Amino acid sequence: MATSQLTASMISSRNLASFEGFRLSSLQFPSISHLRMDTLTQKSFPRFVVKASTVSALKYTSIKPLGDRVLVKINEADEKSEGGIILPTTAQTKPQGGEVVAVGEGKSVGKSKVEISVKTGARVVYSKYIGTEVDFNGSKHLILKDDDIIGILETDEVKDLKPLNDRILIQVAQAEEKTAGGLFLTDATKDKPSIGTVIAVGPGSVDEKGNKRPLSVTPGNTVLYSKYAGNDFKAKDGFDYITLRASDVIAVLSQ
Template sequence: MAAAQLTSVTCSVPAFEGLKSSTTSYKVSSVVVSSPFRRTLTLKSTRGLVVKSATTVAPKYTSLKPLGDRVLVKIKAAEEKSAGGILLPSTAQTKPQAGEVVAIGEGRTIGEKKVDIGVKTGTPVLYSKYSGTEVEFNGSNHLILKEDDIVGILETDDVKDLQPLNDRVLIKVEEAEETTAGGLLLTQASKEKPSIGTVIAVGPGPLNEEGVRTGVPLHPGNTVLYSKYAGNDFKGTDGSEYIALRASDVMAVLS
């Protein structure tokens, strides 16, 4: 019968001048297979393979100016502890969705009107989870993203104080049912994700073809039904669930 033995090796890729791939190391295991016929197949070790998700800007570049309607956001560090004080491993840390605007583009032109960026440098913001391009600049992690990918301005540590931008609305999610219609207690895994909530705040609305904000057809206090898999989920300091989504993802007002 053949036997296999795994040993650990690494591979590497060279760095680049200027903009270069930032790095995360991955181990590649070597395989040794032996058989009764004394034949052995071995994958030889090489130097470390290094792959990095962010783009690193070399120290010789001291300024980064976004173009058009893009903004540069310095990413807030991920939480390293749970609310109960338990130290979280890197794999369990929530990907940050908050940061501070450190540079802005010149805006964009709609029709014949020039529209400036709606946030200023120094503004603390929340942004969509999978938006933008990560950049390591001046030793810190940043994100270059479109202004429209910014969900809202948050000047406190509680998401209920979020000021939505553009056509987005902030909704406090209705709590999931704890029991079935027949009175059976539901486990956390079997609770249906709610798609009903109360509007907490609304943005100024999208821009029309003339560059004018048109507002949204919703108001704080409205109870609404929204698309189940839209938007960005957040948890408030009191444990309540919130969601920030586009007004077009709200399907109906309940009364």
């Protein structure tokens, strides 16, 4: 790339017009000895102006979700295992819970207006890997749709979860530990249970008129559900729980 060189003989008042619009930073001076310092004065360079600029990151004081979206402050991931071992970032479980800090105005279904199912301040559980993560007020937040929220959980006990919309909370049946021939099964060979007892149900999904449609299962039902559906939880009481949509329930079982 060619380099422009200026010498004292090249700079005169009659030549300054040809330098209009140039910035000083765009000119290179490979050898300062070629210039007489007494010629480099503001009077000699009436159109040369050096300006300094700074770039500031924009800071927002509020975020207002639109439509049926909700802004949730994400719970901090545990930095220690149950045995007290510090976990690296890659080993930390992705948080699935947080506190609602703002809600949208709801959505329209037909001619009806459906409000958001949660209020500001509620502690909620949501599906993994959904929404848009943002940094706000020094904390990580998530903007997600109301329908992506599984339920409200105000305690540390999964069995206290209040499912939302068409979600169902199920206590998973224990996996068989023996084969038909009496052999004990290892964890790796146990089939994932697909039977459980309904603990709680949501108010139902919204129909085309904006009304809630009650679910076809009730607490206490023993149900068969699709494998690998929903969100799994390991509770403090030693049981496994799962939340899934009513459409993932295949049948109600009875003896």
